[in-house]
Amino acid sequence: MNPIYLALDLPRLDAALALAQKVKGHVGGLKLGLEFFCAHGHHGVHEIAHVGLPIFLDLKLHDIPNTVASAMQAIHVLQPAIVTVHAAGGRAMMEDAKAAAGERTKVVAVTVLTSLDDDDLAATGVGGSAHDQALRLADLAREAGLDGIVCSGHEIGEIHKRWKNGFFVVPGLRPAEAGGGNHADQKRIVTPRQARDGGASVLVIGRPISRAEDPVAAARAIEATL
Template identity: 40%
Template sequence: MNDPFIVALDFPTGEDVKAFLRSFPHESLFVKVGMELYYQEGPEIIHYLKGQGHRIFLDLKLHDIPNTVKRAMKGLARFGVDIVNVHAAGGTRMMEAALEGLEAGTPSGARRPYCIAVTQLTSTSEQMLHRELWIDRTMEETVLHYATLAKQSGLDGVVCSAKEVPLIRKQCGEAFLTVTPGVRFADDEKNDQVRVVTPYEARKLGASFIVIGRSITRAENPAAAYERLRREWKGEENE
């Protein structure tokens, strides 16, 4: 089953990942490998996960000068992951360069990874946007502007809060991917996230994919928590 769920493997080591995945011996998951894990384990963790049949969102959030991002993406394309990302704040030329690198690095006959752009982190509040980042537009205006730039640059979608999905869908179309972190069960702690929704709310808002981590990875029974996620997504626990 191709669930629209991406499980964030926010673990420090590959051994932690393997221990977690033992809860899913017959399940092919869509997983996110972020900076914490990738910087410790490198390409080996990607090869391991692919060998186990899992789909991969490689969440490195590239943000640099266009030529550097292009070269980096050319190398990442060879891993055969499903999604990679950049920061939209890097600008149009950088996002275009990311695509150029991916297309150049994707092996012949293979599909290039989807490339999406981070609009604003879900840990960023409206207050932080204004006081620390010195952006004088509202969160919605800022996210929508970045999403529009990503689409104009040829990217496949964005990372955003589920709360911003309806605006992005209206502006960028139904085919434009919206990958939404900051998803928690209603009875979970928010931790360092600010713009948070439940799985059911994310579905109602139209998210293409939801990224969920601690609610699954730190559960006493991860497989049972994943089944709860399926039920909540369908609204079976909200009726």
């Protein structure tokens, strides 16, 4: 299975659909995030599903347990392969999210966003490092019965050792040839190959493919490193 999921967080549905059709032979799935879902809703997801690849709904659900369970039930009809919730919502919320999900949907918990570093966490009152917080929340997600977690490539190796059969999604990836200066809003990044070697099940890649001059060539180049 190709572990690359292309992040299709584009404002226009026609552009997202055209890009998905163009690179579908070189990615394993399509990730639709909050921007896409708010702009295009169920209709947009159905349109992208026609491409024929698994859909990852990266909605990062985070609310009281009953509300998250109801939201999960509301997206049953979309048959997503993966859905995200926030581990910070607590064990009861995660348990209810998993219980409400479709049988074929993997529910994974976001640990620490890859846009956050130690200083950002300290400003919100979280003690310790981003690394330590990710490990704590990964343990909580496992105890709640989730399928896996979302974490940065910096934590994947250690979390994989602690959770051998977990399903791990790693975002914030940049190919080695991208260099050190173009990381946009990501702070804790690794290369796709490093994440895969650490135990990642899914590699979420957006701008290195979607904003490349030749998206197909970019996707093929990343695929070749794996």
